[in-house]
Amino acid sequence: MDEYYVATFYSTNYALKCEKTLKQDNIKVKLIPVPRQVSSNCGLAARMDEEALRAFSNLCREGTIEVEGLYSVVKEGKNLIFTPINKECP
Amino acid sequence: MVIYMDNAATSYPKPQEVLSAMNYFFQEVGGNPGRSGHRLSLKSGEIVYDTRDVLARLFHIEDPLQIVFTLNATMAINIALSGLLKPGDHVITSTMEHNSMARPLRYLEEKGVELTRIDCPAPTFQLDLEQLEKSIRKNTRLIAVVHGSNVVGTVFPLEEIGKIARKHGICFMVDAAQTAGAYPVDVQKAGIHLLAFTGHKGLFGPQGTGGLYVDPGLRLESIYRGGTGSKSEEDRQPDFMPDTLESGTPNAMGLAGLGAGGNYILREGLPTIRKKEIELTNQVVQGLSSIPGVFIVGEEKAENRMPLVSFVMKGLTPSTVGEFLDERYDIMTRVGLHCSPWAHQSMGTFPEGTVRVSLSYLNTPSQVDTLLQAVRELSREEVKL
Numbered sequence: 115m116d117e118y119y120v121a122t123f124y125s126t127n128y129a130l131k132c133e134k135t136l137k138q139d140n141i142k143v144k145l146i147p148v149p150r151q152v153s154s155n156c157g158l159a160a161r162m163d164e165e166a167l168r169a170f171s172n173l174c175r176e177g178t179i180e181v182e183g184l185y186s187v188v189k190e191g192k193n194l195i196f197t198p199i200n201k202e203c204p
Numbered sequence: 205m206v207i208y209m210d211n212a213a214t215s216y217p218k219p220q221e222v223l224s225a226m227n228y229f230f231q232e233v234g235g236n237p238g239r240s241g242h243r244l245s246l247k248s249g250e251i252v253y254d255t256r257d258v259l260a261r262l263f264h265i266e267d268p269l270q271i272v273f274t275l276n277a278t279m280a281i282n283i284a285l286s287g288l289l290k291p292g293d294h295v296i297t298s299t300m301e302h303n304s305m306a307r308p309l310r311y312l313e314e315k316g317v318e319l320t321r322i323d324c325p326a327p328t329f330q331l332d333l334e335q336l337e338k339s340i341r342k343n344t345r346l347i348a349v350v351h352g353s354n355v356v357g358t359v360f361p362l363e364e365i366g367k368i369a370r371k372h373g374i375c376f377m378v379d380a381a382q383t384a385g386a387y388p389v390d391v392q393k394a395g396i397h398l399l400a401f402t403g404h405k406g407l408f409g410p411q412g413t414g415g416l417y418v419d420p421g422l423r424l425e426s427i428y429r430g431g432t433g434s435k436s437e438e439d440r441q442p443d444f445m446p447d448t449l450e451s452g453t454p455n456a457m458g459l460a461g462l463g464a465g466g467n468y469i470l471r472e473g474l475p476t477i478r479k480k481e482i483e484l485t486n487q488v489v490q491g492l493s494s495i496p497g498v499f500i501v502g503e504e505k506a507e508n509r510m511p512l513v514s515f516v517m518k519g520l521t522p523s524t525v526g527e528f529l530d531e532r533y534d535i536m537t538r539v540g541l542h543c544s545p546w547a548h549q550s551m552g553t554f555p556e557g558t559v560r561v562s563l564s565y566l567n568t569p570s571q572v573d574t575l576l577q578a579v580r581e582l583s584r585e586e587v588k589l
């Protein structure tokens with residue numbers, strides 16, 4: 115996967131809720147330590163692909179999950195480039 | 205083999221999967237939930253979250269994050285009452301309350317909170333709903349009552365109480381220590397704003413687990429503050445749930461067990477659990493009623509009560525009865541006041557109390573037969589202990 119997305123949260127509990135809620139719909143997300151390129155209130159972030167991002171955004175709009183920041187991540191050579199994207203309508 | 209009939213104090217034995225879940229946590233997980241980014245901390249956090257989720261399903265709570273974990277029901281009740289009430293507020297409660305409700309309320313009364321206790325008249329010891337509604341004042345902030353009595357087993361009608369609370373715009377708090385896991389509780393249907401529960405009774409979890417559900421519209425002031433694993437750069441308590449009311453490392457291993465207990469209940473099904481409890485209760489009540497000199501305290505029908513029966517025996521103190529059952533028949537019961545002086549005062553069984561037999565889904569009819577045989581023998585003989 116060349117491009118993926120990373121969401122950060124205000125609290126670990128929000129991250130865990132996000133993971134659990136998406137998993138119940140068979141959507142894959144992986145909780146990872148927050149990458150050093152972004153800053154966050156909580157130590158966990160969610161990594162997802164484009165399909166998962168769509169489901170994720172729907173849940174954000176419904177207010178089921180709350181997100182702090184959302185980033186797209188692309189690999190450039192040996193570096194990862196994090197670009198903030200609009201968390202309301204990515 | 206011991207015959208354990210003190211499940212209202214704490215349930216024993218626990219389903220095997222509760223032990224397995226705790227063992228798995230201890231052997232394979234071990235991490236601090238939600239504090240670090242490594243996989244063992246993450247796994248621990250997931251286990252604790254799963255337990256929130258299971259409890260939310262059991263109590264019909266929409267958002268699992270509205271559940272705050274505590275050590276027990278007592279801590280949950282204290283967080284709720286102290287977090288909500290201010291001097292000048294009026295609270296309505298019942299005379300059947302456990303000391304974990306009675307004492308915090310008495311304490312707050314000394315700080316200027318007004319208190320009204322509603323009678324629960326014999327023989328069923330049901331809450332007098334008419335008197336409840338009549339007691340509402342302009343400054344009534346909260347109706348706070350026990351769901352199932354730990355002394356006589358009577359279960360209060362939550363939906364009807366909730367209706368009164370809603371009609372008058374008052375908060376409704378329930379102490380579900382006895383009922384959680386063993387009797388249906390639906391916070392949405394009953395309009396419950398605050399639900400306190402303990403993990404080690406009907407939910408089949410270990411001791412040191414419990415929690416408080418808080419309605420999303422309520423803001424409680426926390427009685428303690430500290431680390432939450434969130435907003436670590438801030439030296440002020442976060443304002444979001446559950447972190448705002450839940451500081452410090454939780455009992456993650458215990459919560460792993462509590463989650464397994466909740467899953468066990470969901471799998472067996474509350475209707476199945478209730479059916480067995482009702483059968484066992486009827487067996488105890490019918491058996492004890494047929495023994496001369498035995499008086500049951502609390503005559504609510506089995507459908508509206510927990511599987512527990514309080515009784516006294518003519519010419520014998522409750523402690524004599526308890527000792528006999530333990531030493532001659534290996535039957536564990538509880539004797540005395542059951543932490544509920546208010547209830548015994550209004551029942552006329554103060555200060556000696558009663559003998560309490562309390563069952564769980566895991567008791568059997570043949571155990572009840574042994575109990576009845578023991579009490580029958582005791583009622584006939586001059587007992588020397």
Ligand SMILES: Cc1ncc(COP(=O)(O)O)c(C=O)c1O
Binds near residue numbers: 212278302
């Ligand atoms: C009705 C009732 N409320 C509260 C409690 C307190 O529970 P815990 O000791 O787990 O805090 C109990 C049990 O002891 C109880 O029976």
